[in-house]
């Protein structure tokens with residue numbers, strides 16, 4: 256299962272590697288991703304080697320049971336936004352492309368980035384930027400945003416952030432953090448990730464594998480703790496004999512990172528951290544996380 260179909264690169268690679276009788280189930284909450292893959296790979300869908308599902312991976316089990324499945328051999332999640340979403344100005348994800356301040360991966364969902372920027376009070380905006388963007392100048396940026404409201408487009412947001420940062424012309428890092436923070440909250444990304452990781456423990460067969468690619472520390476910390484300890488607090492769990500027990504066994508204690516050549520080829524991979532683990536325990540009691 257590829258829970259983050261996006262532009263379909265990983266799904267295509269999985270299809271290439273599929274054994275006879277194997278199937279790929281691919282999920283995305285973005286209608287564009289599903290439609291484009293339907294258009295590109297109709298023969299794979301017809302041959303029932305590929306099944307596409309539109310939805311939030313927070314609802315992994317419901318999505319699977321909706322097609323009569325309850326178990327998978329492997330799960331891949333390549334978190335965050337796709338190149339398509341970043342490049343299309345109308346989606347509002349990037350400060351490099353002008354567009355409405357939207358940032359919803361699923362356009363059926365409620366709150367946009369503009370709703371947050373124009374609706375929260377200054378303390379709420381400051382907290383959002385500090386917690387989800389880990390931005391040191393959150394206070395100054397929040398003040399400037401409240402001063403400049405209403406903020407309707409990505410360019411207006413970017414101008415305001417630049418105006419609040421000393422040496423504003425070089426504010427690219429702060430801009431990236433502010434956009435990241437809004438995107439995470441608009442899409443409920445961290446809650447969805449936690450739900451999907453918990454669901455994976457129930458869905459992936461013993462011996463099956465999970466791969467998660469994260470792009471910032473808020474994601475990677477959660478993935479690392481969950482794969483190592485089976486919980487998000489990083490709390491070791493022991494059995495009656497004092498042995499450590501966890502539902503996943505990391506295949507490598509360190510996250511894999513792209514080398515220089517890959518970053519040159521694909522600059523968007525530069526902050527990627529890939530973690531891979533094998534499902535080792537069957538029947539770990541629910542709620543023990």
Ligand SMILES: C[S@@+](CC[C@H](N)C(=O)[O-])C[C@H]1O[C@@H](n2cnc3c(N)ncnc32)[C@H](O)[C@@H]1O
Pocket residue numbers: 258259260261262263264265266282283284285288310311312313333334335336337338360444447448
């Ligand atoms: C980094 S891209 C994946 C790129 C993909 N691996 C490829 O080869 O093109 C992430 C994708 O995951 C989707 N996504 C992010 N969070 C999601 C969620 N909670 N549920 C479903 N899809 C999600 C986004 O809409 C986006 O298309």
